[in-house]
Amino acid sequence: MSSRIFAAAALLLTFSPMWAQAQVSPVQIGSDIPKEWHEPANDQDFVKREVMIPMRDGVKLHTVIVLSRGSARAPILLERTPYDAGSFLSGNSPRLRDRLLPGDRIWADNGYIMVAQDMRGKYGSEGTYVMTRPPIGPLNPTKTDDTTDAYDTIDWLVKHVPESNGRVGMIGSSYDGWAVVMALLNPHPALMVAVPESPMIDGWMGDDWFQHGAFRQKMFDYFAEQTSAKREGSAVSRTGRDDYQEMLDAGSAGAYAAAHGIDRLPWWQRLSAHPAYDALWQGQALDKIIAAHPSPVPTMWLQGLWDQEDIYGAVRSWEALKAKGMTANNHLAMGPWYHSQINGRGDVLGPLKWSGDTAAYFRREVLVPFFDTYLRDKKPTQPTPHVIIYNPAEDKWDRFADWPGAGPNALTPMYLRSGGGLAHTRPASGRESYVSDPAKPVPFEQLPVRMGDHASWSTWLVQDQRFVSTRPDVLSYQTPILEKAVRVQGAPFADIFLSTTGSDTDVVVKIIDVYPATNADAPELAGYQLPVSLAIFRGRYRRSFEHPTAIPSGVVQEYKFRLPTVNYTFKPGHRMMVQVQSSLFPLYDRNPQTYVPNIFFAKPDDYRPATITIEHGMSGASAVLLPIVASSTAAEP
Known part of the structure; x- marks a missing residue:
């Protein structure tokens, strides 16, 4: 051991002059990051x-x-x-x-x-x-x-x-x-x-925040991303993988906002204080x-x-x-x-x-x-x-050369009929009912709902509606198989007469193209129920968007509202369908079906089931009003 130590010491003494020569005199070292630097852009176009x-x-x-x-x-x-x-x-x-x-x-x-x-x-x-x-x-x-x-x-x-x-x-x-x-x-x-x-x-x-007074809960992410920081903020955190269940568990939109800190954002405070169409x-x-x-x-x-x-x-x-x-x-x-x-x-x-x-x-x-x-x-x-x-x-x-106006006077009614029929002739009588339960709202897309998923969020308006067509709280009405084409050009209207056992309700109406039961060229579209135009309407605004009123229980009321513009041809072999329901969750906040001053802050006890009765006869002939044209008014290309 002593001989190895001695040899190492001798080797160190042999090379020490070389180390001494390699030593650098102390100097002041500045930052390696210059005040300004740009890569030469000579090759940029x-x-x-x-x-x-x-x-x-x-x-x-x-x-x-x-x-x-x-x-x-x-x-x-x-x-x-x-x-x-x-x-x-x-x-x-x-x-x-x-x-x-x-x-x-x-x-x-x-x-x-x-x-x-x-x-x-x-x-x-x-x-x-x-x-x-x-x-x-x-x-x-x-x-x-x-x-x-x-x-x-x-x-x-x-x-x-x-x-x-x-x-x-x-x-x-x-x-x-x-x-x-x-x-x-x-x-x-x-x-x-x-x-x-x-x-x-x-x-x-109808843009971004609401549609006819129903609040778009999808915008919670946007509020956080847009107003929580000068640059981009973060979306609302999720504890689960299903927005439907998470928002249902939270309760009202206001409760959800409070649970995620959205209630501290000035824009939400301003929006939620103005649920009606005021100044x-x-x-x-x-x-x-x-x-x-x-x-x-x-x-x-x-x-x-x-x-x-x-x-x-x-x-x-x-x-x-x-x-x-x-x-x-x-x-x-x-x-x-x-x-x-x-x-x-x-x-x-x-x-x-x-x-x-x-x-x-x-x-x-x-x-x-x-x-x-x-x-x-x-x-x-x-x-x-x-x-x-x-x-x-x-x-x-x-x-x-022109596009039709949006007035309902020039529209053709398609009447909802008991038993699921849809026809030009007005029925003499009839009504149908369903129970709308806020504890089990109709989803706007198939579960699980992930509104942050761009692929599903961007295409939910064309999703096959068969996923809700058999629910007891969704009423479907359809024509027989069409023998000739039906062209619609303009803005449809919903004209629904209904009563409720509650004191408030939402009305959702969808106009749907039902594809033939078989499709050799596109089997994935066989029997497809394609939404052509749909909208939601908050019932408290049936008389005035600015001044909401409670709905009298058991009294038939008219709900007439515009649906999105269409330029569409229902082809022979297809059917025309209309679906009516009372929720579109969690995209739109739930109506508690009990009239409260501000739905954003409804309490758990305010959410109650209600029986919705759609009228088909003397008390009101529910219909969709379609801008049907005999032949296309489009110019030749």
């Missing part, structure tokens, strides 16, 4: 700029400008968003197309300057965030709103982007579509064209506001026929402007899409398969030519259609 654009009150908004290298006299495409302006570019490819989502690539291909901007108070922008900030006025006493912010942004862009031709178009879907409409309330002179896609127009009547909601109804202040900007109102979030606003805004005689510069477009599917692939929707990519076709053949017309003075191959709506049953685009 695009230029990206990030700027802070000042608004009239001094607040600066974070804005991302992207253009192809070498651009000159190019039009600007502006999108204002609360969802992170920087996120429309992803990855690190030096090629712009590789960095863009499918729906944006066509703009790069056509040489557009693409601009995205964070709204006030979100992500990189200064200021405070207010959910769908109301226009300046009684609900917004400040001197700024998203109308002024859009105006100031466009003014800056046309002065500070030298590669532009000084013309701007706006586009955006959902909340971003709302921002487009806000810009139209006082458009900058350089704003030449606009396309609000599935815009949030009236959150109480808060009326003052933000953009279809009415835009009709009162019509814009000269050529505008295309666009939405999906099965939009599960914003199926109300685009068509209602177009109709409001039509009523004001503003059809010359306003167009209506509806595709066979779920919410915002126009920006992705559009060849399938759930089990439905189209002959091609309908979204890509629309972007290429309609959308870009529409923008080019006003931003480049480039005449399209064919004129922009005044109205273009897909016919899903015939798998084709229909172009219309």
